[in-house]
Amino acid sequence: MKTTTRRHFVAGAGLAASALAMMPPQQSLGAETKVVEIKKETEKMKKIVVAADPFALSLKEAIVAHLKEKGYAVQDVGSVAGKDIPYFDGATAACKVLQAKEADSAILFCGTGMGMSIVANRFKGCTASVVESVFAAKMCRVVNNANVLCLGQMIWGEWMAKEAVDTFLNTKFTQGLEGLAGFLQDAVNKVEAIRP
Numbered sequence: 001m002k003t004t005t006r007r008h009f010v011a012g013a014g015l016a017a018s019a020l021a022m023m024p025p026q027q028s029l030g031a032e033t034k035v036v037e038i039k040k041e042t043e044k045m046k047k048i049v050v051a052a053d054p055f056a057l058s059l060k061e062a063i064v065a066h067l068k069e070k071g072y073a074v075q076d077v078g079s080v081a082g083k084d085i086p087y088f089d090g091a092t093a094a095c096k097v098l099q100a101k102e103a104d105s106a107i108l109f110c111g112t113g114m115g116m117s118i119v120a121n122r123f124k125g126c127t128a129s130v131v132e133s134v135f136a137a138k139m140c141r142v143v144n145n146a147n148v149l150c151l152g153q154m155i156w157g158e159w160m161a162k163e164a165v166d167t168f169l170n171t172k173f174t175q176g177l178e179g180l181a182g183f184l185q186d187a188v189n190k191v192e193a194i195r196p
Contacts, residue, residue, distance in 0.1 A: 046072055047104050049075045050064060051077045054086075056151075057080075078093070095126045107148075112155060113155070120148045127188075138167045
């Protein structure tokens with residue numbers, strides 16, 4: 001990639017990101033039709049698979065209740081009270097559900113989110129992002145088309161975690177960076193093809 005292309009991407013991402021962060025969601029979309037597109041995308045992502053290790057049960061339970069209130073169908077393949085499943089087994093089970101197309105996205109929980117992310121990114125078709133801010137939850141969708149959100153109970157409070165989950169599920173790939181859509185799609189394809 002040429003240096004100028006990288007500069008344009010970085011400049012575009014910075015400007016768009018700043019604008020997205022400063023505007024309410026409806027304003028940042030720019031047009032009513034884009035609101036409709038995002039609603040359609042959200043409707044497609046109604047099935048969510050979740051998994052937590054024993055260190056993140058309470059955060060997972062709060063998010064599952066939140067998702068169900070919003071009308072999502074939630075499949076839990078991780079730890080529950082009285083049944084401990086380590087992060088590497090929970091992430092594996094969730095990613096197999098995604099690969100079988102039985103869910104549209106996954107939300108994984110452990111102490112920091114890191115272990116879940118490391119395991120999930122080993123699975124073809126799973127793009128996991130461990131995030132520590134609502135902004136990062138938005139940008140992992142916009143830039144990387146992530147379909148797995150990883151959250152750490154040691155890092156997130158319930159209220160902000162709900163904001164991050166809502167943002168992740170309601171943000172479309174390339175949203176706000178439509179001028180870079182070709183580059184971003186090409187990048188996602190090239191990253192997915194990396195299988196050393």
